[in-house]
Every structure is written in structure tokens, then in C-alpha cells.
Amino acid sequence: xxxxxxxxxxxxxxxxxxxxxxxxxxxxxxxxxxxxxxxxxxxxxxxxxxxxxxxxxxxxxxxxxxxxxxxxxxxxxxxxxxxxxxxxxxxxxxxxxxxxxxxxxxxxxxxxxxxxxxxxxxxxxxxxxxxxxxxxxxxxxxxxxxxxxxxxxxxxxxxxxxxxxxxxxxxxxxxxxxxxxxxxxxxxxxxxxxxxxxxxxxxxxxxxxxxxxxxxxxxxxxxxxxxxxxxxxxxxxxxxxxxxxxxxxxxxxxxxxxxxxxxxxxxxxxxxxxxxxxxxxxxxxxxxxxxxxxxxxxxxxxxxxxxxxxxxxxxxxxxxxxxxxxxxxxxxxxxxxxxxxxxxxxxxxxxxxxxxxxxxxxxxxxxxxxxxxxxxxxxxxxxxxxxxxxxxxxxxxxxxxxxxxxxxxxxxxxxxxxxxxxxxxxxxxxxxxxxxxxxxxxxxxxxxxxxxxxxxxxxxxxxxxxxxxxxxxxxxxxxxxxxxxxxxx
Amino acid sequence: xxxxxxxxxxxxxxxxxxxxxxxxxxxxxxxxxxxxxxxxxxxxxxxxxxxxxxxxxxxxxxxxxxxxxxxxxxxxxxxxxxxxxxxxxxxxxxxxxxxxxxxxxxxxxxxxxxxxxxxxxxxxxxxxxxxxxxxxxxxxxxxxxxxxxxxxxxxxxxxxxxxxxxxxxxxxxxxxxxxxxxxxxxxxxxxxxxxxxxxxxxxxxxxxxxxxxxxxxxxxxxxxxxxxxxxxxxxxxxxxxxxxxxxxxxxxxxxxxxxxxxxxxxxxxxxxxxxxxxxxxxxxxxxxxxxxxxxxxxxxxxxxxxxxxxxxxxxxxxxxxxxxxxxxxxxxxxxxxxxxxxxxxxxxxxxxxxxxxxxxxxxxxxxxxxxxxxxxxxxxxxxxxxxxxxxxxxxxxxxxxxxxxxxxxxxxxxxxxxxxxxxxxxxxxxxxxxxxxxxxxxxxxxxxxxxxxxxxxxxxxxxxxxxxxxxxxxxxxxxxxxxxxxxxxxxxxxxxxx
Numbered sequence: 001x002x003x004x005x006x007x008x009x010x011x012x013x014x015x016x017x018x019x020x021x022x023x024x025x026x027x028x029x030x031x032x033x034x035x036x037x038x039x040x041x042x043x044x045x046x047x048x049x050x051x052x053x054x055x056x057x058x059x060x061x062x063x064x065x066x067x068x069x070x071x072x073x074x075x076x077x078x079x080x081x082x083x084x085x086x087x088x089x090x091x092x093x094x095x096x097x098x099x100x101x102x103x104x105x106x107x108x109x110x111x112x113x114x115x116x117x118x119x120x121x122x123x124x125x126x127x128x129x130x131x132x133x134x135x136x137x138x139x140x141x142x143x144x145x146x147x148x149x150x151x152x153x154x155x156x157x158x159x160x161x162x163x164x165x166x167x168x169x170x171x172x173x174x175x176x177x178x179x180x181x182x183x184x185x186x187x188x189x190x191x192x193x194x195x196x197x198x199x200x201x202x203x204x205x206x207x208x209x210x211x212x213x214x215x216x217x218x219x220x221x222x223x224x225x226x227x228x229x230x231x232x233x234x235x236x237x238x239x240x241x242x243x244x245x246x247x248x249x250x251x252x253x254x255x256x257x258x259x260x261x262x263x264x265x266x267x268x269x270x271x272x273x274x275x276x277x278x279x280x281x282x283x284x285x286x287x288x289x290x291x292x293x294x295x296x297x298x299x300x301x302x303x304x305x306x307x308x309x310x311x312x313x314x315x316x317x318x319x320x321x322x323x324x325x326x327x328x329x330x331x332x333x334x335x336x337x338x339x340x341x342x343x344x345x346x347x348x349x350x351x352x353x354x355x356x357x358x359x360x361x362x363x364x365x366x367x368x369x370x371x372x373x374x375x376x377x378x379x380x381x382x383x384x385x386x387x388x389x390x391x392x393x394x395x396x397x398x399x400x401x402x403x404x405x406x407x408x409x410x411x412x413x414x415x416x417x418x419x420x421x422x423x424x425x426x427x428x429x430x431x432x433x434x435x436x437x438x439x440x441x442x443x444x445x446x447x448x449x450x451x452x453x454x455x456x457x458x459x460x461x462x463x464x465x466x467x468x469x470x471x472x473x474x475x476x477x478x479x480x481x482x483x484x485x486x487x488x489x
Numbered sequence: 490x491x492x493x494x495x496x497x498x499x500x501x502x503x504x505x506x507x508x509x510x511x512x513x514x515x516x517x518x519x520x521x522x523x524x525x526x527x528x529x530x531x532x533x534x535x536x537x538x539x540x541x542x543x544x545x546x547x548x549x550x551x552x553x554x555x556x557x558x559x560x561x562x563x564x565x566x567x568x569x570x571x572x573x574x575x576x577x578x579x580x581x582x583x584x585x586x587x588x589x590x591x592x593x594x595x596x597x598x599x600x601x602x603x604x605x606x607x608x609x610x611x612x613x614x615x616x617x618x619x620x621x622x623x624x625x626x627x628x629x630x631x632x633x634x635x636x637x638x639x640x641x642x643x644x645x646x647x648x649x650x651x652x653x654x655x656x657x658x659x660x661x662x663x664x665x666x667x668x669x670x671x672x673x674x675x676x677x678x679x680x681x682x683x684x685x686x687x688x689x690x691x692x693x694x695x696x697x698x699x700x701x702x703x704x705x706x707x708x709x710x711x712x713x714x715x716x717x718x719x720x721x722x723x724x725x726x727x728x729x730x731x732x733x734x735x736x737x738x739x740x741x742x743x744x745x746x747x748x749x750x751x752x753x754x755x756x757x758x759x760x761x762x763x764x765x766x767x768x769x770x771x772x773x774x775x776x777x778x779x780x781x782x783x784x785x786x787x788x789x790x791x792x793x794x795x796x797x798x799x800x801x802x803x804x805x806x807x808x809x810x811x812x813x814x815x816x817x818x819x820x821x822x823x824x825x826x827x828x829x830x831x832x833x834x835x836x837x838x839x840x841x842x843x844x845x846x847x848x849x850x851x852x853x854x855x856x857x858x859x860x861x862x863x864x865x866x867x868x869x870x871x872x873x874x875x876x877x878x879x880x881x882x883x884x885x886x887x888x889x890x891x892x893x894x895x896x897x898x899x900x901x902x903x904x905x906x907x908x909x910x911x912x913x914x915x916x917x918x919x920x921x922x923x924x925x926x927x928x929x930x931x932x933x934x935x936x937x938x939x940x941x942x943x944x945x946x947x948x949x950x951x952x953x954x955x956x957x958x959x960x961x962x963x964x965x966x967x968x969x970x971x972x973x974x975x976x977x978x979x980x981x982x983x984x985x986x987x
Contacts, residue, residue: 329558372600379512392625404667404670405674408670408674416670431636434636438648439643439648440643473558
């Protein structure tokens with residue numbers, strides 16, 4: 001059973017990527033929808049298995065580490081697998097209705113979509129530093145391809161810039177992997193953590209960790225290395241932007257978090273932890289401020305991602321050398337922030353796409369009258385905004401609350417400024433969009449009305465992000481499930 | 490779990506369900522929408538009535554479940570909750586009727602009534618919240634759902650007011666969250682409990698408790714419009730009249746005041762708060778707000794703006810009453826939660842009627858309005874005299890009880906505040922009444938509309954007449970056990986162990 005689930009999770013996307021590469025847009029769409037159904041079922045089943053039996057380590061093909069590919073299937077991993085299935089299914093369905101089938105290059109959306117999904121699952125489940133690298137590259141390259149799908153020269157420029165940043169990040173990461181291998185002769189994350197517990201005097205390893213975190217932070221668009229993100233996310237087609245903001249940047253962050261939680265205690269330092277937190281805090285303010293000033297709607301949403309990613313980096317200072325209770329709160333906060341931001345940001349990009357399609361312009365000021373004639377998409381946008389502002393009862397609020405508690409419990413009160421100030425700044429840019437849409441300058445409905453199915457998809461995502469706050473406790477109890485058979489070799 | 494335990498949930502769900510239905514209704518289904526609105530409002534009133542009866546007999550309803558690790562979501566119907574829930578459920582039905590009439594023929598009614606119902610749901614949640622965390626949840630939901638109502642007209646002025654409103658209230662919310670998080674950090678999840686949680690404060694807790702109190706009150710004080718946090722309230726009066734009625738009488742300012750009541754009574758405990766010296770500072774701010782609001786009201790020439798500054802002043806009676814820290818004074822403050830609501834909603838309904846029927850917004854345009862709209866003007870007059878504190882109206886009961894309480898508490902200076910405030914109330918209400926009743930109409934009304942048989946639409950006329958009836962009855966029957974005062978005495982008997 002588990003064998004089939006694991007195989008389904010990793011190989012279906014690859015197989016589907018090849019299948020859709022051979023088909024045109026319309027056939028690709030039909031094939032993809034079948035594949036989405038399979039993937040969602042497999043992801044749900046794996047999640048159910050972990051909820052019932054707890055986590056486990058899984059040697060792929062029966063080979064044990066260090067020879068074979070080792071997967072770690074714990075609560076956190078399956079939660080992200082399921083999250084990916086949800087967001088990818090929504091974006092895939094939306095794209096099927098949203099993309100113009102007659103544009104030549106749109107057929108490549110499907111294979112890139114499936115490569116991306118495969119890469120994400122590798123990252124969530126990988127326990128081997130090199131496999132994580134492979135997953136990361138698969139994600140980056142398909143993401144760059146998806147950005148370029150827009151076709152205009154502006155999109156190609158953004159994609160090229162994205163490619164450069166992604167490659168630089170991957171290189172730094174790979175160098176770190178090589179250093180680790182030289183030091184420990186192992187690539188297994190839990191193996192290295194185990195070796196470090198035996199003997200902690202490893203100077204080179206500390207440098208390797210810094211190098212890898214730098215590469216991953218660059219790929220996550222941490223301030224001030226965020227410059228590539230807004231053009232790429234802003235110019236891409238809306239379902240693509242949803243995938244990029246919701247999932248792609250989370251992939252590299254997830255690896256950084258796993259590295260930190262496993263290796264941070266022996267290899268990290270107070271300065272490194274505080275520096276990462278500080279950059280995160282600056283990202284919150286800088287991203288929020290820029291979002292407030294953008295004339296184009298999708299740029300607002302893209303800069304909001306820069307800000308929201310900043311919160312995630314509070315994980316580093318709040319888990320370094322703190323009490324177990326506070327560290328746990330910070331981890332829970334991070335997971336909730338990743339999950340609720342993924343749902344909310346995907347909802348926001350998809351509904352922004354609908355709004356832009358309706359008013360025929362991507363400028364915020366063009367939204368006048370939308371609240372009168374197109375309330376549905378605007379409402380999804382607003383609901384997602386509530387989660388981004390961190391207002392109750394959303395998942396974003398639950399995350400903020402846990403971050404607040406962890407900051408207070410560790411005496412690092414300065415993060416409160418980031419958490420509360422950042423929330424107000426996000427409110428400012430969300431309400432700016434709202435304000436524009438409440439202006440009534442004419443009584444004529446000159447808007448294009450998108451199909452209901454295009455409007456319902458973001459609404460579902462936004463409601464999920466909202467409900468996550470009410471359901472935070474049970475969701476977190478699944479995330480906390482670790483391996484049944486203890487630590488690795 | 491029994492049905493009784495779920496009553497609070499049902500009370501909440503009636504308006505939430507109504508909101509969802511109304512949002513999905515097409516714009517032109519006016520009658521269906523009105524029906525949904527009224528059915529939900531009546532149903533809610535019945536449910537609240539049921540709970541009031543149960544609570545009177547000593548039952549308590551409630552549910553809770555874990556929401557975030559370390560934090561519970563708690564809904565609970567106790568006597569204090571019922572005071573606020575009863576007020577909002579009954580005034581809501583009337584406001585809904587009024588709003589249906591007021592918004593006749595105007596665009597965006599689906600949106601308006603959808604958010605309107607969300608507002609009711611939030612207010613109900615605020616009333617029924619069983620801990621500060623749950624309270625905060627609905628407190629912020631109220632902010633979000635009132636914004637679209639404030640900017641409803643979509644004019645530059647309305648959008649500007651909405652901006653001011655949202656900046657004030659969200660900042661207040663962030664401050665409140667900060668306070669709640671700090672409190673949670675050193676004491677864990679605290680349910681609201683009569684008598685509070687800090688009966689014996691260890692010396693090392695005194696400083697943090699004082700700090701948290703100041704932060705909590707600052708956060709709650711924005712909605713309660715305590716000076717200098719009141720700036721949003723007069724600007725927000727550009728909203729349609731039913732929204733002003735709601736902001737000033739039932740939902741927003743009351744949410745702030747009610748939160749302060751919960752914090753003082755059921756988190757800190759009246760005695761502890763007093764012993765820490767927190768109440769004397771709060772009393773001074775409340776007293777200042779009372780005088781300041783009235784003084785500013787004097788110089789307003791716009792009717793709704795004058796009423797808005799009057800709200801600033803009147804809401805602080807509730808807070809001043811709490812600070813008297815004795816059973817009688819506290820009762821006076823709490824009963825004003827209801828009395829001020831009934832009186833202020835009458836005044837705003839009437840102001841809306843003058844605006845809708847005659848196009849009057851400024852006080853100097855009111856000359857002779859009494860002859861043209863006698864019923865509305867009678868309601869307005871009763872409410873104005875109530876505010877001034879003329880016996881036997883509701884406002885007199887408040888002031889009398891508070892005055893007695895002040896003497897009992899040995900805070901004689903409060904009597905002076907009450908007297909000065911009443912004189913100022915008279916000074917800004919009597920000239921208005923003089924214009925309405927005793928001046929001849931000088932010029933045409935700005936935009937007169939004919940509504941048929943009555944002086945104005947029946948939808949607009951009945952609500953203020955009924956609330957005016959309430960404010961007379963609340964005064965005349967104050968000693969009955971089901972009057973607001975009777976209920977407040979029940980609360981005080983259960984809550985305050987003095």
C-alpha cells in the first residue's frame with residue numbers, strides 16, 4: 001500500500017509531465033485533470049496513513065541509505081504534500097479555464113506544471129541533501145519556464161532574472177552539500193545530525209550551513225535578495241503566480257527550516273539566528289511599504305509575498321537556544337504561516353486575475369465600481385486579505401498569535417514590533433485595493449463577467465485559509481507527528 | 490451536548506446564515522432579501538429571549554473547543570452577556586426594519602445587508618465570548634464588517650471617513666492583541682469569571698498587570714471613543730443613518746465599552762483593579778471624556794455631528810460607572826449600556842427621518858419641522874430629554890443611580906461631573922428642540938419628499954416610535970425585575986461580591 005502511495009506521489013507527476021508534453025493544450029488539459037484527481041487522492045491517502053500510524057522513513061526501492069534514496073514521511077511532510085495537492089489542483093483547474101487554448105505556447109503549461117509538482121513532492125519528502133537539490137532544481141527550472149509562458153519580452157526578462165537568482169542560489173546550496181559530504185561522508189540529513197551529536201567540533205560544517213542557508217534564502221526571496229520576485233510573480237499568468245507564491249518559494253524555505261531545526265543547534269550561532277530574523281523583519285516592512293505604493297494590482301500582491309515570507313524567518317531566532325515549548329510554538333507558527341499564506345496568496349492571485357480580466361486593466365485605480373458589479377471575486381480577494389493581515393479567525397492570525405507567544409516567552413520582544421506593525425501595513429495595502437473598488441463613478445456595467453467556475457476556485461481557497469484558524473489545533477496535531485522508528489542512521 | 494448548550498451557537502448562526510444567503514442573492518430580489526433579514530432578526534430575538542429566561546433561572550449556556558494550542562474558543566451566555574445580546578438583538582430587529590425603508594431604491598443593497606448581518610453576528614459573538622481571545626476574534630470581525638457600511642455611498646467623503654475609521658480601529662485592535670498576548674504569556678488562557686482571576690496579586694505581578702491593563706484599555710478605548718482616541722467617530726457619521734444608529738448605539742462603541750466591562754469585572758476583578766489604583770485613572774479619563782464630548786457637541790452645526798459628539802460623551806458614563814467600584818455605581822454604569830443605546834438609536838433614527846423626508850442635515854434648517862413631522866419630533870424630543878436626564882426617562886435612572894453610587898463610594902466630585910454634563914446636554918439639545926417646535930418654518934425644506942399617508946415611510950416611522958416607547962418604559966418601570974435596571978441588579982448581585 002505505502003509503496004504504491006509513494007510511487008504514485010513521485011512518479012505520477014513525472015509520467016504526466018511526459019504525457020502532456022506530447023499532447024496539445026486541450027488534450028493536455030483533459031489528461032491533467034485526470035492526473036489531478038489521482039494526485040489528490042494519493043496525497044489524501046498518504047496523509048490518512050500518517051494520521052493513523054504516525055510518520056516513517058521510507059527507503060525508495062528497498063535500498064537503505066546511504067546507497068538508496070531515503071524519504072522521510074512525517075506529519076509536516078504530508079501536510080505540505082496535501083497542501084500542494086490542494087493549491088496545485090485549484091491552480092490547475094483555474095488555468096484550464098483561464099488560459100487561452102489558442103495561444104501556441106500555452107500547451108507547455110501542463111508539462112511544466114507537472115514537473116513543478118514532482119519537484120515539490122521530492123522536496124517535502126526528501127531526507128537526502130542531494131535529492132533535495134534535485135527537487136529544488138526541478139522546481140526552479142519549471143518555475144522559470146512558467147514565468148516565461150507569458151510570452152512578452154517583459155516576461156522573458158523577468159524569467160531570465162529569475163533564472164539567474166535561482167541558479168546562484170542552487171550553486172551556493174550545492175557547494176554546501178559538497179562540503180558536508182566531504183566532512184561526514186553522508187548526505188542523509190538525519191545521518192549528519194546524528195554524527196554531529198556524537199562530535200560537535202566541526203568548523204567547516206558551520207560554513208557549509210551558512211552557505212546553504214544563503215542560497216536557500218536567495219531562492220526564497222528574503223530581503224534584500226528579493227528583487228527578482230515581484231517582476232516574476234507580477235508578470236506571470238495568474239494561475240502561475242498562484243503556484244509560484246503559494247508553493248515554489250516555500251520549497252526552498254522548507255529545506256532551510258529543516259536544515260536549521262536539525263543542524264542549527266550544533267552549527268548555528270546567535271548572530272546568524274538574529275540576522276536571519278532581522279532580515280525577515282525588514283522584509284515585512286519593506287515588502288509591505290512597496291506593496292502599498294504599487295500602481296499595478298498584481299505587483300501589490302507580489303510585494304505582499306515578499307512581506308509575508310519575512311514572517312517565516314522569525315523561526316530562526318525563535319528556535320535558537322530557546323526553551324522547547326517556545327521552539328515548538330515557533331515551529332507551529334511557521335507551519336501555519338506557510339499553509340495559510342499558500343492558501344490565501346493563491347486565492348488572492350487567482351481572484352486578482354479574475355478582476356484584471358474583468359476590468360481589462362491591471363491598475364489598482366481601474367477597479368472603481370467593481371464592488372458593485374463584481375462582488376464575488378472581490379470578496380475572495382478580501383477574505384484572503386484578512387488572512388494576510390493576520391486578523392482572526394484566519395490561519396494567518398493563528399500563526400501570528402503563536403509567533404507572538406514565542407517572542408514573549410523567549411523575551412525577544414522586538415519581534416512584536418514586526419508582527420503588529422506588519423499586520424497594520426498589510427491592512428493598509430489590502431484596504432487600498434478595497435477603497436479603490438468602492439469608488440462609484442458610473443452606473444454602467446462595462447465589465448466583463450468571468451465564468452462562475454473561475455470565481456469559485458479562489459473563494460474555496462480563501463475559505464480554507466479562513467477555516468484554518470478555527471481548525472489550527474487539530475491540523476497542528478497532525479503536523480507534529482514524527483517518525484515512529486526514531487532517528488535515522 | 491444538549492440543545493441548551495448550543496443556544497449561543499444558534500444565536501450566532503442565524504445572522505451568519507442570513508449574511509451568506511443575502512450575499513448570494515441577486516441584487517433585484519428585494520422582497521426575498523427583506524424577508525430573510527426579518528426572519529433572521531426575529532429568530533435571533535426569540536433565541537436570545539430563550540437564553541435570557543434560562544439565565545434568569547440560573548442556567549448558563551456555552552460551548553468551547555481548542556482553537557490554537559493553548560487557546561480555547563469559548564461561547565458562553567451569562568447574565569452580563571445577555572445584557573448586551575438582548576440590547577443588540579432587539580434594537581437590531583428595529584434597525585433592520587428601518588434600514589429596509591431607508592435604503593429603498595438605492596444601489597448595492599445585497600452588499601449592504603450582507604455586511605449588516607455580519608455585523609450582527611460579530612456583535613452577538615462579542616456578547617457571548619467567554620474569554621478575551623474569543624472576544625478579540627469577534628471584535629476584529631466587527632471592524633471588518635463595518636468598514637463596507639461606512640464607505641457604503643462610495644463618495645470621496647465616505648471613503649475618507651472609512652479610511653480614518655479603519656486606521657483607528659485596526660490600530661486599536663493591534664494594541665488590544667498585544668495586551669491579550671502579554672496577559673496570556675504570564676497567566677495562560679483566562680476565561681471570563683465573576684470576580685476576576687487576580688484576587689491576590691503577588692507584588693511582582695503588580696507592575697505587569699498595571700501595564701497590561703493600560704494597554705488593554707487603550708486598545709478597547711478606540712472603539713469606546715475615549716478621548717483622545719475618539720477621532721474616528723464624528724467623521725464616520727457620513728455613513729447612512731441606519732449605520733450611524735448601529736455604530737453609536739448598538740455595535741461599535743458598545744463593543745469597546747463592553748470589553749472594558751469584561752476586563753474590569755471578569756479578568757482583573759473590580760476589587761483588584763481598584764486596589765491596584767487602576768480605576769481612579771480610568772475614572773479621570775472617563776470624566777474628562779464626558780465633559781469634552783458635550784462641550785464639542787455644543788459647537789456643531791450638523792445634526793448628526795452633534796449627536797456623534799454626544800455619543801463620545803455618553804459612552805463614557807458606562808466606564809465612569811464601573812470606576813465607582815460599588816454595587817450601585819456599577820449598576821448605574823451598566824444600565825447606561827442599554828439606556829444610551831435606546832436613546833441614541835432613537836435620535837439617529839429621527840435624524841435620518843429628517844434627512845430622508847425633508848433633506849435636512851443642519852440644525853438651522855430644522856425650524857418648524859415639528860409641525861411637518863410631529864411623530865418623529867415627539868420621539869426625538871423624548872430621547873433628547875432622556876439624554877438630559879429628565880425624570881422619569883431612561884437617562885434620569887442612569888444619572889440618579891450613578892449619583893447615589895458616587896456618594897456611596899465617597900467620590901463626590903462625580904456628582905459635579907454629572908451636573909455639568911447634564912447642563913451641557915441641555916445646552917446642546919434644547920436649542921434643537923426649540924427650533925423644531927417653536928420656530929416658524931422660514932424657507933422651503935431642501936429636498937422634501939411625500940410618502941403617502943404618514944409623515945414619512947412607515948418603515949422609517951415605527952422604529953423610532955418604538956424605541957422612544959422603550960426609553961419611557963425603561964424609566965417608568967425601572968423597578969420591575971425585567972427592566973434594564975432590574976437585570977443589571979441581577980448581574981451585579983452575581984458578579985460583584987462587594
